[in-house]
Amino acid sequence: xxxxxxxxxxxxxxxxxxxxxxxxxxxxxxxxxxxxxxxxxxxxxxxxxxxxxxxxxxxxxxxxxxxxxxxxxxxxxxxxxxxxxxxxxxxxxxxxxxxxxxxxxxxxxxxxxxxxxxxxxxxxxxxxxxxxxxxxxxxxxxxxxxxx
Amino acid sequence: xxxxxxxxxxxxxxxxxxxxxxxxxxxxxxxxxxxxxxxxxxxxxxxxxxxxxxxxxxxxxxxxxxxxxxxxxxxxxxxxxxxxxxxxxxxxxxxxxxxxxxxxxxxxxxxxxxxxxxxxxxxxxxxxxxxxxxxxxxxxxxxxxxxxxxxxxxxxxxxxxxxxxxxxxxxxxxxxxxxxxxxxxxxxxxxxxxxxxxxxxxxxxxxxxxxxxxxxxxxxxxxxxxxxxxxxxxxxxxxxxxxxxxxxxxxxxxxxxxxxxxxxxxxxxxxxxxxxxxxxxxxxxxxxxxxxxxxxxxxxxxxxxxxxxxxxxxxxxxxxxxxxxxxxxxxxxxxxxxxxxxxxxxxxxxxxxxxxxxxxxxxxxxxxxxxxxxxxxxxxxxxxxxxxxxxxxxxxxxxxxxxxxxxxxxxxxxxxxxxxxx
Numbered sequence: 001x002x003x004x005x006x007x008x009x010x011x012x013x014x015x016x017x018x019x020x021x022x023x024x025x026x027x028x029x030x031x032x033x034x035x036x037x038x039x040x041x042x043x044x045x046x047x048x049x050x051x052x053x054x055x056x057x058x059x060x061x062x063x064x065x066x067x068x069x070x071x072x073x074x075x076x077x078x079x080x081x082x083x084x085x086x087x088x089x090x091x092x093x094x095x096x097x098x099x100x101x102x103x104x105x106x107x108x109x110x111x112x113x114x115x116x117x118x119x120x121x122x123x124x125x126x127x128x129x130x131x132x133x134x135x136x137x138x139x140x141x142x143x144x145x146x147x148x
Numbered sequence: 149x150x151x152x153x154x155x156x157x158x159x160x161x162x163x164x165x166x167x168x169x170x171x172x173x174x175x176x177x178x179x180x181x182x183x184x185x186x187x188x189x190x191x192x193x194x195x196x197x198x199x200x201x202x203x204x205x206x207x208x209x210x211x212x213x214x215x216x217x218x219x220x221x222x223x224x225x226x227x228x229x230x231x232x233x234x235x236x237x238x239x240x241x242x243x244x245x246x247x248x249x250x251x252x253x254x255x256x257x258x259x260x261x262x263x264x265x266x267x268x269x270x271x272x273x274x275x276x277x278x279x280x281x282x283x284x285x286x287x288x289x290x291x292x293x294x295x296x297x298x299x300x301x302x303x304x305x306x307x308x309x310x311x312x313x314x315x316x317x318x319x320x321x322x323x324x325x326x327x328x329x330x331x332x333x334x335x336x337x338x339x340x341x342x343x344x345x346x347x348x349x350x351x352x353x354x355x356x357x358x359x360x361x362x363x364x365x366x367x368x369x370x371x372x373x374x375x376x377x378x379x380x381x382x383x384x385x386x387x388x389x390x391x392x393x394x395x396x397x398x399x400x401x402x403x404x405x406x407x408x409x410x411x412x413x414x415x416x417x418x419x420x421x422x423x424x425x426x427x428x429x430x431x432x433x434x435x436x437x438x439x440x441x442x443x444x445x446x447x448x449x450x451x452x453x454x455x456x457x458x459x460x461x462x463x464x465x466x467x468x469x470x471x472x473x474x475x476x477x478x479x480x481x482x483x484x485x486x487x488x489x490x491x492x493x494x495x496x497x498x499x500x501x502x503x504x505x506x507x508x509x510x511x512x513x514x515x516x517x518x519x520x521x522x523x524x525x526x527x528x529x530x531x532x533x534x535x536x537x538x539x540x541x542x543x544x545x546x547x548x549x550x551x552x553x554x555x556x557x558x559x560x561x562x563x564x565x566x567x568x569x570x
Contacts, residue, residue: 031175031222031225031226032174032175032176032222032225032226033174033175033176033180034176035176044535048228076174121173121174121175121176121177122174122176123174123175124175132173132174
């Protein structure tokens with residue numbers, strides 16, 4: 001009886017140990033943002049980091065218009081933690097995204113301009129992402145604008 | 149006072165703000181700017197038309213490197229799979245390679261320049277030799293020394309023409325190597341190099357001269373079968389190369405009407421040269437018959453030649469009985485033995501067959517006519533040989549029988565003597 005209990009506890013310990021293995025630290029950051037053209041079906045595809053994703057819902061969310069994606073460019077950058085930041089011309093927000101099975105989930109929406117961004121660019125900084133629009137810089141992480 | 153300080157501070161703040169806006173640049177844009185300038189430099193290297201242009205590009209690359217060195221850490225990450233250093237190295241290597249191309253072109257130009265001088269000298273010498281040969285041919289003086297000088301001049305001219313032809317062919321061959329790709333895919337620099345080579349080598353003039361002199365040479369001299377065979381071979385090689393290069397040069401000189409005309413003129417000259425060689429071959433064959441008082445209808449190709457020979461044989465057969473039999477036989481043996489089998493067949497038929505001027509079938513057709521002709525002209529000619537052999541054999545057999553009879557008689561004589569003694 002004692003030996004059975006011993007083996008059972010070993011199995012439980014072993015299983016719990018396997019499920020908690022985490023590979024750390026990791027750096028997912030892209031050195032620069034990518035400017036991706038949205039195709040007629042709402043997809044953007046990235047060749048260096050090789051992914052393809054449909055962004056129609058992002059444009060619908062931003063512009064409340066299901067056809068707003070057409071002919072647009074989406075700027076995407078990824079930080080060290082693995083969060084993606086997406087924005088573009090006339091966007092009022094920066095979208096923080098995280099991969100999930102077969103897609104990306106919006107983790108946070110960071111409001112950055114009430115009038116809409118004119119010509120935004122994003123740069124990778126040490127611990128944050130820098131957004132520049134019309135000479136104005138804003139730094140943020142996945143949690144929101146820094147210093148706010 | 150305090151107002152002035154306030155004003156200066158405001159200006160400073162505004163200036164710093166402006167500088168900050170200026171410096172606020174996208175890393176993406178910086179990378180794109182580097183890539184665009186890089187691509188532009190790469191294209192300029194490819195399109196450079198001279199060594200000077202390439203040298204200027206070396207300075208541009210140095211300045212490009214200096215402009216972007218501050219962004220090296222960023223570019224090292226973003227130029228995947230390259231980095232800043234390897235990208236610059238690629239440009240520097242490309243510029244060095246392009247320099248090599250132009251150095252080679254300069255070397256080739258020097259080589260072509262040397263050839264040009266040699267060609268000019270040979271062209272001048274040939275003109276002078278052709279003139280001297282013509283003078284001697286028209287001269288009333290036909291003594292041995294004149295004939296010897298004429299032969300010497302012809303030999304010099306022949307050697308000179310051959311040497312000059314080789315030089316011109318060398319230029320054409322080297323051009324052909326440049327045309328390994330289609331002219332439409334040649335870039336401007338490659339086209340310029342070809343223009344320079346063509347113009348520096350005075351190619352069109354020299355090709356015209358080569359063909360012209362060969363035609364003139366045929367006019368002023370009597371050529372043997374070997375000479376004409378060599379010349380035909382030379383024509384074939386040269387015209388094959390020209391057929392490859394001519395259309396490509398036409399494409400390159402598409403917008404220069406005079407050059408296009410000159411190229412078409414050269415095509416025509418090649419046709420004349422070939423026609424002249426063929427003519428000379430047929431004339432020499434006709435001459436071989438004429439020298440033996442056999443007159444054939446004029447012929448300038450294999451069909452005419454076959455027809456001419458056939459007609460001659462038919463006429464001879466028809467004239468049997470009109471002419472004396474001995475005369476007909478003499479014509480037959482002269483035609484076949486002295487001309488056809490002794491001169492035409494060994495010397496000229498191989499050239500005719502090799503150059504498709506006469507087909508095997510035509511040759512066989514002519515020779516089969518000889519058999520029919522012989523049967524008519526000298527029907528006993530063949531059987532008489534057997535008769536002679538039979539007679540000789542009969543004589544030998546009779547002689548053997550006689551010897552045997554004599555020996556037998558000699559053996560029986562002593563036997564009778566011995567019986568008498570007993």
